[in-house]
Amino acid sequence: MLPGGMPTGGADRSAAPAFQSLKFHHFAVATDDPRLSSEYLVALGYQRGANAFDPLQNVNLEMWHHGAMPDVELVWPSGTGGPLSTMLRKKGVGIYHVCYEVDDLAGTLDALHAKNLNVLEVVEARPAVLFGGRPVAFYLVEGFGLIELLGPA
Amino acid sequence: MQQNEKLQRIFRDVFDDPTIELEPTMTADDIAEWDSLSHVRLMLEVSKAFGVRFSASEVSSLNNVGDLQALISSKGGA
Numbered sequence: 001m002l003p004g005g006m007p008t009g010g011a012d013r014s015a016a017p018a019f020q021s022l023k024f025h026h027f028a029v030a031t032d033d034p035r036l037s038s039e040y041l042v043a044l045g046y047q048r049g050a051n052a053f054d055p056l057q058n059v060n061l062e063m064w065h066h067g068a069m070p071d072v073e074l075v076w077p078s079g080t081g082g083p084l085s086t087m088l089r090k091k092g093v094g095i096y097h098v099c100y101e102v103d104d105l106a107g108t109l110d111a112l113h114a115k116n117l118n119v120l121e122v123v124e125a126r127p128a129v130l131f132g133g134r135p136v137a138f139y140l141v142e143g144f145g146l147i148e149l150l151g152p153a
Numbered sequence: 154m155q156q157n158e159k160l161q162r163i164f165r166d167v168f169d170d171p172t173i174e175l176e177p178t179m180t181a182d183d184i185a186e187w188d189s190l191s192h193v194r195l196m197l198e199v200s201k202a203f204g205v206r207f208s209a210s211e212v213s214s215l216n217n218v219g220d221l222q223a224l225i226s227s228k229g230g231a
Binding site for chain 2: 083086120
C-alpha cells in the first residue's frame, strides 16, 4: 500500500483463480456521431470491423481494430431513449465500458465480490450479437465504472 | 438505523437533495434526477449499505420505493 491507503497494484493472482483467465478485450466509446468518431479512429490507423444492431439495448455496435492498439467498440443509440442516450446527454462522448474475456462469468463475479468490491449486475448474461452469440454481461463497479464480461463460445 | 432512514440518506446522497422524504409510492417521476443512469448508481449504493446483492432483473423491475424497500427486506438487508 502507498501512503494514504492506495493499493500499489501488482499481479496477486494466486488469491483469485477466476482472474487468471481474465484478458482485456476492448473498450467501448459511446458516441452520438459515429461518423465523426470513426474519422478519428481512421486517422489513427484503425480499420472498421464487424457491426451489429443490439435490439435488447437498442444500440448500434461497431468494432474497430488496430495492429498496435486495443480494439475499440463504437456504441451509439438507435433512438432517443435508454441509458446510453441519457449518458450521452449528461456526460457527452466518452469511454462507456471496458470489456474483459473470461472463462466463467459467474465465477469472475464471485471473485470480484470475494475481493470485497462493490459490484452491481446491470445486464444479465445473454448472447452477444457482435461476438458470435458468446455470453456477455455488464456490471457496474464502484470506483471504476461499467465493465463487460465476455464468456467463452 | 431504521431501514427507511438509511434508505432515505442514500437517496439524499445519490440525488444530492437533502429535502427528499421517502414514501413507498414514490417513483422516478417524483425525483428529477432519477433516471436510468442514476438508478444503477442508487442500486450500487443500496447494495453496499445493506449488504445485499441484486440481479439485473431485480434492478430493472422496481416500480417504486415500496418495491425497493420490500426487496431489501426480502434479502435480509440490514
